[in-house]
Amino acid sequence: MIRFFAAAIGALVFVFSNVALADDKASFQVDSERLDESVTIRVALPESYLHSTDFAYPVLLVMDGSTQFEHIAGNVNFLSTFAEIPEMIVVGVSANNRLKNFTHTEIEQFAGRSGGAGRYTEFLLNELLPQLRDEYRVAPYTAVTGHSLSGLYTTYLALHHADEIQAVISVSPSLWWDDFAILSHVEQLQDERPASRWFASMASEPGEMAEGFARLTQQLDSLPTSDTEWELHQFPDETHDTTPLIGNVTGLRSIFNGFNAVPEIEVKSLPDLQRYYQQHAVTSGYNLPMGHQQYNVYGLKAAYEGQLPWGIAILQAGVEIFPRSEILWDSLATALRMNDQIPAALEASNKAVEFARAHDSKYLSEILLQNEALN
Template sequence: MTLSFKSLTRSFACLFVFFTAASVHASEIFTMESKLLDEGITARVALPESYEHSDSFQYPVLLVMDGSTQFEHIAGNINFLSTFSIVPEMIVVGVSARNRLKRFTHTKMEAYADRSGGAEQYTQFLQDELMPALQKKYRVSPYTVVTGHSLSGLYTSYLATHHSDFINAAISVSPSLWWDDFALIKDIKVVEQEAEKPAVRWFVSMANEPNEMAESYERLLNVLEAKPESAFNWESKQFPNETHDSTPLIGNVEGLKSVFRGFNAVPNIEIKSLEQLQAFYADYEKTVGYDFPMSVHQYNVYGLKAAYEGKVDWGQAILEKGVEVFDQSEILWDSLATVYSMNDNNANALKASNKAVQFAREHQSKYISEIEAQNSDLKSRNK
């Protein structure tokens, strides 16, 4: 079977509607007591929509600083981007600091001596208390990304340059690098990353900012450009049409695409077999230092792309592997039913579709209408 690019585009337009018709997966509240900070902590957690499709699959964590204001749009962006395998599916955790000035600054500024300089203690809380608590409750993988804006962007810059032992990637949107006479930038001149692991992937951006904000960004770029990539694996971008308050939207989207550059195995209309996909991600592991196992949406997108581009057997093999790993995924069983029917294998298509209906009902899936519609069509063909 051979489909034109126009046909493929039309098919994926339908796929787009199928995947984005509903809002982001519901979030839940996570609470704990911190001994290090001597205060109660409340965080918001958004689980991937595929979380119930397996009992063992682990997900990277994205820690969102200033979670009370930044959590929802970032969780939504993760949901959208991961649907098309641009970034991994992740557990998104929004954390808010009660005292931003103290928690997000790593030096004490004389004018704020009693209210600043607590970044190292806050890092200990995240690393030694919050993450273990999350790991106990959720299926968390050992890959951690942090994102922050303004003062919390200063903090994620601090983590990127001082704590490669804790994080794997960082996003800093219009960070307050002017703090304490550009103290962090001065630190970067002498600090080096650990040699045993790939450098933290760090994206830093700046909106149309005045005075010391713009100056600090230029100073940072000058310092980073003099460093080898083995020390800092960074990218930067300016957004001249954005203000300090509007830039977190585009800054986080671009930041996510940056720190996960090279993640999408088939970014355009090219396709890969299951074996080629496995080889691709083995190479990606060497680049980032972590083995990202393929997720529900990766199996789904790569399998359907292959099938719609005429390699139905490739698509079938990818999706069959997908349901082997995610045996409770209504998404994958439904797509496998589609590919079986493309191969005129209506009996197996109906079996796969019946499983899709079963799990869609168990999970109260937002895709239930589309899944039941295909099931009805397949039943009529098998009479």
């Protein structure tokens, strides 16, 4: 691993991508008929969204989007850069009425102001997601994350909507709501249902928060079988307010466990990678094709670990799918240059310069340096 990073230090900058906001849809309003209100939506697209015309991305819905959107979008960017998780379209959904929208039962104390989770789910599934599919290249895979009351809501989704929501993160969920009513639904995880993944966590929190998580743990441990794959995690050094950052990073890695085909120094050929993801689709319950960063990471890693033909083949496959990617073209130029294929390397580098200029790329100066050296 040290050899890989030492050798690749000049090229690793091209592995990185930034989260780019769609110019016309960075922030917009959805006028919801079901909620009878306008909801602020924020969208962050992977940089590679601009590099293809047909590649589709999974969606991550971020509850409490006005406060949780930025750090989650940044973490998705970082983790996907190294192929730990897939690149995703991150969608922040603001909550105008948390108590009503995120609770699944109405209680007397909050009559008329609680119990709206069913209607809120109709908004997400029947209004927001169809609009996102109309406007963006969205894959048939939806994940959702929430904290505190919205963590209670994502728990509700994990238990009731596995057919529409494939993965759920619940950070410090308020399981205590309505005398822990949500816990009475846990047993239905035994019922026949689509495969899904669920991560739930709790910080160092006293009283009913801790009690709810302990009871959830006990109930899940007692289930004989389930098509839902879950992981429970505790963060004893975090508080209720600080846990969303680490909770979402750990949760993202959990729900996409096994997604990285080459987590260590070993490398794979392109056919081996394709077989890996075919099998991963079977075991994980979802089929997401290799994305921009996977081609880049796996290709460069193979090249720097002595498998230049493998690396070149992986990167060439990448530019076929993402033909406008300055990052992949430059990485391909690097691998071809290492293989003493200078004319082909220069051709790839010229492509990288073309698209870097077209995208006003932050990597333009580094890409120009390699282009000058090849010339």
